[in-house]
Amino acid sequence: MGCGKTKVNDAVLKNQHSKAPNQKEEVSDIVIRSNLIRKPTKPFNEEYHNGNKIGTGGFAEVRRCTHKLTGMMRAVKIYYKNLFPQEYLNSGGLQQEIEIFKRLDHPNLVKVYEYFEDDKCFYITMEFCLGGELFHKIGAIDRLTEQVVCDIMRQLFSVVSYIHSQNIAHRDLKPENILIEERGEELHLKIADFGNAVFLTNGVKLKGETGTCYYMAPEVIESEYTEKCDEWSSGVIMYMLLTGNPPFTGETDEQIMESVKTQKYSLDGKEFSKVSDEAKDLIQKLLVPEDQRITALEALSHKWFHISLVRKSPRKDTISSVTNNLRNFRNTFKLKEAIRTFIISQIISVKDTKPIREVFALVDSDGDGRISEDDLFEYLKQNKDVGDARNEAMQIMEKLDSGRAGYIEYSQYLRASIDAGIVLSKNNLTMAFKMLDPEKKGYVSAEELMRALSEDQTESNIEIWKTIIRNASKSKEGMINLDQFIDMLAHKI
Template identity: 40%
Template structure:
């Protein structure tokens, strides 16, 4: 009996079972495009410029969606800056968080490098500070919750930003303080837990004292966050001076300027949080601890989404089935590249509502609590277990942001001929009208050393006409036949 069972299981193993370690995430599809930038985008107005690069608005020709594009001129970019650019791309590709900027494509041409990314229409948080001249403590707490959530996420991934400041925080829409994006990972780096970084990097007003001493870790970002909350509440920096040297001297001495009368109207909770951020590194809160501070918990309430949005998301999560790696890849691409801005915003708010502790991922406990509230207690635990088994495709014990998106989007969006065509074109690198095993491997393999035979077998399992490739009709059926 046992032998027969073993033989049977071997026969039913699919080629995709050999891809069990293949990890599909948003970074899988931040590809260096083989096309020229102007074939894919229409360049519009300049947003900002520096010595090495400029940022412009661009229109994606196929979808008519607005994007931001960072353009580097190779002849003006020193080798060290070019290496930083490559590291920034590598770091940003690993990030999957609703409050951190998302890259779409990289175009490398003979004279320029283009990086297309999400477009945030609300401008910098710094501009909002100059314009408003006042934020309520509730508004400040909501902004800081998003910042701490971003930092908790990247710090857990072993990433340090090193230049957190209001200029590197964008509002998704004008006046929208609830939805922000952390940008500019050009000074970011990876760090190994227990080790320290060196190098005076950042902007003087926001630099932590240990950075000046040339021995620091991810807590330098928490100090910078302390400066940001100080400025949001008071509209002046805690450490000021006529030069960077003077500012850094004050930072080292820890001489915070609380002389402004505005501090008499600021709550003790807010002051307590600041005191636990602008303090020596060994006493400083982590980002996760800051999210649990009473100032954040009591003031940063999530927006009222309406019951129907939560029901809609949970119904889709419950119905999601992780049937194949190729289907998973197609769904991931559609969720990250094709979903409308309106749908994306609603699902992002649902995600943040369920993410009670703000760490940028959903635990089984968080899902179960909200599932019971929305869908009722009957079979709740069993159904949440099923959701975790199907949606947690990287098996890390949590539902990451993109895993949530691809499982929550509507079947109409998923099966849209327009979206499936875009996904097909992404795999069809040579524009031949069909996808070969080599193209499948190039898009999906990453660092996985999977034998070429496996990719051919995957093609074969979806290749209905036996020509050794997947055409558009066969590609569409990978999604539509399981809906």
């Protein structure tokens, strides 16, 4: 596991539109966490009911758990500190996975909610994926069709392309670390376990053998490599999904790695008799020396995806609703946008966002996990004049891309696409307030809001949050109770 740290770049929510009557001008921009991963003040066992064990690894175990307040079933990954060197713990090594998840925002990444720490353990709570591991689909009697494998690989390459754009290498991609969101025929992937992932430094190669031998790139075995080790692993996964067998074999780990280093594998034989030439061609572009290997983004434009990919279209009413919400979205006052982000991140279930996620995949035409102005234009021009489509795409980007990054992240898209009346319902607001007031004092202070919602947690920022609460709720003390909280957020424009 890598131990490096990085500053998380989150969007600055800027109020670019006219204020509602009697709403005071806010004093300053505040940095709102776009990907909210909480560190609650209470211990894990006070927030969750622990359940049965569902997985184990060399340093951790995974259990089911139930969030006491919301009743939501989740999974918790528990690292046992006594299994790690003290130097690693002192350097903040266990925080690395959290720092990486804070950087990432993609619909095919497992959703992380919180992390906890005590003297013995480090806990990461995340969504519970009912479909289990992709590993169990390999070699099954009901072999996956090539069309299904094509859709799986589209999702995998989208994640790999995205994390590489964020200067992160996973380094342990394998079917055991790829989860399936739900049971059933539709296989929506969630990439999990970033315990071996590292931040990349431009021009500096990675060192150290890491990963699982079947999926390990030959240059990783030689201990000097780049993020393209993930593309090799993706190629191995694709080979195994199509055939049920690994491309490189051996009786021991050492023999398997020797086989990998030869880079010799077969695309002939009975198992490849029904595999298309296009699929074979893509494998040959992935399982090659690093300097010849295509990137995940290049893989997404391969002809195999144009020929074999069959994707389920979202419902027309969902497409219409999302499109209208994107058109009509406008940033309101900062506290409301922050709470809206909090509720979507912590309370709205993944299942509830599924139809909206399908539209995201439709708009994200190049599959890189983000929506650019060109993506919006290509989507809108299907039903609009070219000039009108370009203008509308620019307007949507102006409103949603508040950090001027040049693209819309998935959480920003959700914030604009989900109907505000659903997100800011009385039930959701009450639940959010209780999560922000774990001590049950009956009020939430500016400090508590800042700790939960803001990346910038300085003394000067506390005063900004107090001013925001005073302006929004008329509370002179910089505190807000439940009734004020609901009234302020449910009714203000």
